[in-house]
Amino acid sequence: MVVRQRPYRVPEAHRQAIEEEVKQMLREGIIEESASQLSSPTVVVPKPDGSLRLCNDFWRLNQISEFDSYPLPKVALAPNAKPKTPFTTSGGHWQYRVLPFGLHGAPATFQHLMDMDILQPYRTFTAAYLDNILIHSST
Numbered sequence: 001m002v003v004r005q006r007p008y009r010v011p012e013a014h015r016q017a018i019e020e021e022v023k024q025m026l027r028e029g030i031i032e033e034s035a036s037q038l039s040s041p042t043v044v045v046p047k048p049d050g051s052l053r054l055c056n057d058f059w060r061l062n063q064i065s066e067f068d069s070y071p072l073p074k075v076a077l078a079p080n081a082k083p084k085t086p087f088t089t090s091g092g093h094w095q096y097r098v099l100p101f102g103l104h105g106a107p108a109t110f111q112h113l114m115d116m117d118i119l120q121p122y123r124t125f126t127a128a129y130l131d132n133i134l135i136h137s138s139t
């Protein structure tokens with residue numbers, strides 16, 4: 001199944017905030033230009049401070065993705081996973097280079113990576129929970 005949704009309409013007043021967020025994610029290496037046939041729409045959500053948060057609606061992609069039920073940053077995406085994450089704005093077609101917010105398996109994938117790969121040698125005195133690492137020590 002190909003996931004290709006048309007972009008949602010975005011108020012003109014929000015377009016500048018979207019483009020600024022895209023530019024920042026490009027500078028930080030979070031996204032890159034995409035040539036994928038897949039696309040998920042972008043939504044803008046107001047934050048309590050009045051600024052705007054750029055989010056992607058991965059609902060359709062999540063419907064066809066396998067769910068990793070491993071119990072609960074930048075986790076690099078495998079090259080074959082990047083073309084599954086594109087989104088479109090008025091300024092271009094982008095895809096994530098790192099695990100984005102909104103994919104239903106993202107928290108479990110991150111937790112699995114932390115438990116089984118990164119912290120495995122230190123499991124007797126460390127634990128990861130979401131984006132926190134706990135170190136059990138008397139000193």
